[in-house]
Amino acid sequence: MKPSNLAIMLATLLLPPTGAVVAEEEQNLKSKKPAASHGHRGAKTFHIDNLDGAKITYIQPDLSSQTITPVMGKVTMPVSGVDNYHALVVEKDWGDHKEVIIRYQYMFGRPSKQNPVRLTAAQKSEFEIVPDPLPREHYRYHSQQTWGFLARYQGELLSNHPLTLTTSNGSEQTLYTDEHGRVTFQIPDDFPGLTEGERSKQTAQLTISGEYQQSDTNHSTQLVADYRVNPSHWQSTELGLLVLGIGFLAGGYLGQNLKNRDKKA
Amino acid sequence: MSTLNLSVIRKLVQISAFVFFVYGGLITGYYLEEKLSGALPALSCAYDFQGSDLCTLIPIQHQMDHRLGETIAKGGNLLMGVMPTLITLGTFLVLFVILNKAFCGWLCPLGTFQELLQMIGQKIGLQRQESLSKSLVAKVRPVKWFILVLLVFGFPLLTGMGMLNHDLGDPFCKICPSRILTTLATGSTEQLHVDTANATTITLTLFADFLFGLMLALGLTLRQPFCRICPMLALHAVFRKMGLLRLIKNASPRCDRCGLCAKACPMDIHEIHTDMTSRNVTFEDCTLCGRCVEFCPDKNVLQLKYAFIPLFSADPQYFKKRKKAQTNWEKQNLIAWFGNKESKRRAEPS
Numbered sequence A: 001m002k003p004s005n006l007a008i009m010l011a012t013l014l015l016p017p018t019g020a021v022v023a024e025e026e027q028n029l030k031s032k033k034p035a036a037s038h039g040h041r042g043a044k045t046f047h048i049d050n051l052d053g054a055k056i057t058y059i060q061p062d063l064s065s066q067t068i069t070p071v072m073g074k075v076t077m078p079v080s081g082v083d084n085y086h087a088l089v090v091e092k093d094w095g096d097h098k099e100v101i102i103r104y105q106y107m108f109g110r111p112s113k114q115n116p117v118r119l120t121a122a123q124k125s126e127f128e129i130v131p132d133p134l135p136r137e138h139y140r141y142h143s144q145q146t147w148g149f150l151a152r153y154q155g156e157l158l159s160n161h162p163l164t165l166t167t168s169n170g171s172e173q174t175l176y177t178d179e180h181g182r183v184t185f186q187i188p189d190d191f192p193g194l195t196e197g198e199r200s201k202q203t204a205q206l207t208i209s210g211e212y213q214q215s216d217t218n219h220s221t222q223l224v225a226d227y228r229v230n231p232s233h234w235q236s237t238e239l240g241l242l243v244l245g246i247g248f249l250a251g252g253y254l255g256q257n258l259k260n261r262d263k264k265a
Numbered sequence B: 001m002s003t004l005n006l007s008v009i010r011k012l013v014q015i016s017a018f019v020f021f022v023y024g025g026l027i028t029g030y031y032l033e034e035k036l037s038g039a040l041p042a043l044s045c046a047y048d049f050q051g052s053d054l055c056t057l058i059p060i061q062h063q064m065d066h067r068l069g070e071t072i073a074k075g076g077n078l079l080m081g082v083m084p085t086l087i088t089l090g091t092f093l094v095l096f097v098i099l100n101k102a103f104c105g106w107l108c109p110l111g112t113f114q115e116l117l118q119m120i121g122q123k124i125g126l127q128r129q130e131s132l133s134k135s136l137v138a139k140v141r142p143v144k145w146f147i148l149v150l151l152v153f154g155f156p157l158l159t160g161m162g163m164l165n166h167d168l169g170d171p172f173c174k175i176c177p178s179r180i181l182t183t184l185a186t187g188s189t190e191q192l193h194v195d196t197a198n199a200t201t202i203t204l205t206l207f208a209d210f211l212f213g214l215m216l217a218l219g220l221t222l223r224q225p226f227c228r229i230c231p232m233l234a235l236h237a238v239f240r241k242m243g244l245l246r247l248i249k250n251a252s253p254r255c256d257r258c259g260l261c262a263k264a265c266p267m268d269i270h271e272i273h274t275d276m277t278s279r280n281v282t283f284e285d286c287t288l289c290g291r292c293v294e295f296c297p298d299k300n301v302l303q304l305k306y307a308f309i310p311l312f313s314a315d316p317q318y319f320k321k322r323k324k325a326q327t328n329w330e331k332q333n334l335i336a337w338f339g340n341k342e343s344k345r346r347a348e349p350s
């Protein structure tokens, strides 16, 4: 296999997880009836086409890890039983070229009592892009938001290093890390077919990628994550302010009324 | 220092606690794992990403929805379904036993904000609504119980069981003024919105924004308007006998006539004046602010005690000073200042 196969591998890992979350969301989208909110505690499965020779590691919040064997081109992040972020690391070594794809996935379960900083701080591959921070537990990446990422080679932060954000909706942007090895991307608001005022549960994938040459070895790394439509498309701050103002006027009127009532009494 | 009375000390504690709970996450850390307890007995909001802790009501709602509700729907082991809530309540209780309802009167960011509103109203010179009538107080008191039972426990549970739509999984958070206040305090307008996704979100967000505006205006002239319907106050009330800090009354015959304590009480608890039998007078609406003790003119009739140790007791000398300080404080306001300036101007010969 040649390094160009990376694209195939990436494209496949970018496909949405076919876990219970998606099933639940699909059900919620299609059905007007309320659905029982169970199901978000299941395993997460990703399609991966070209896995020959790839090493797949699944790291739990306490940094214990296991090797995962793909089944029919699919990688399943099994239920570990504990909550918080887990990492999936897919590595391929071509000799003079090393590639890695990392995905952090929030899993539900009993409290892991682990700080996600442990997982992000741990070296998962020689060259890696690390969320700084990860979206807080129970939160997600959304379009329009700005998030920070670090570029790290063997634990050392890489300053003035180019990183590229691409999305499955077709956006692309390259920025350089600052002197602390940090870059801040604004996630593009690039979901197609949105109607203002209507909620959209679309999910897309973002990839932050970079290359690093060390001696004769070329390292390429991708951080892969889901992102969602920013709720500002159906949440209006202006209307909120207006309603707040109406509440304020009503409060003033009510306060005055209470005083008058008391005076009469 | 003559100006350093209990109210001033409490204000300093409250403002420090406000800063700590609203911005302290910058020190304690960003992730939930780094928050202090995850079950604070005060409305320190989980939506405030810079906060140092989160209130106990959010895990309870989520556990009703995702744990107990789902367990019931699936016919699973009920004990396992209820276990996370028991752990949350256990954490809450460990903290609550230490300070009892003083989490409200001394530490809650939203409680502090309402007191600041009242001070602003007073300094502008708006006429304060003195104690609310007994009949109105009696009508308002049950509301907090309905909110606790329905919005914190009931609706989330029914949502988890699949009987209500997903947007009712955390209905109290959706109308909670602390969510709007603390996020605005960190410079984010994200939580002040009308959500047009569906009828439920429209109703909840309209109500939340209206309630916040209502609280802002009422808070200028009425003491602690939201606290009176706050479900945290109701949750505190359930466990109040277990707290080590308590309000004690050693009734004297003079009590019957004075009533200054009830007038000083920001929660309009008339019973501290009229109850002549109970010793522990930490009533369900009490926030252990201690104002009633400050304004009680009879020696040791009202006391704040920690277990059996008196921390602060009513004292005639203290009362005199405190009353004078209060009169001076209330005299100084913008409207009075303009009034004085105007009358001086008129008095000056032209």
Ligand code: SF4
Binding pocket: B043, B044, B045, B046, B047, B054, B055, B056, B057, B058, B172, B173, B174, B176, B177, B178, B179
């Ligand atoms: S919205 Fe209110 S109830 Fe919910 S976490 Fe924030 S403070 Fe607590």
Ligand code: SF4
Binding pocket: B041, B042, B043, B103, B104, B105, B108, B109, B110, B111, B112, B226, B227, B228, B230, B231, B232, B233, B287
């Ligand atoms: S009653 Fe008031 S002080 Fe107590 S938690 Fe509620 S808002 Fe805060």
Ligand code: SF4
Binding pocket: B105, B247, B264, B265, B266, B267, B268, B269, B272, B285, B286, B287, B288, B289, B290, B291, B292, B293
């Ligand atoms: S009874 Fe006393 S301590 Fe309790 S809220 Fe009223 S004034 Fe404060």
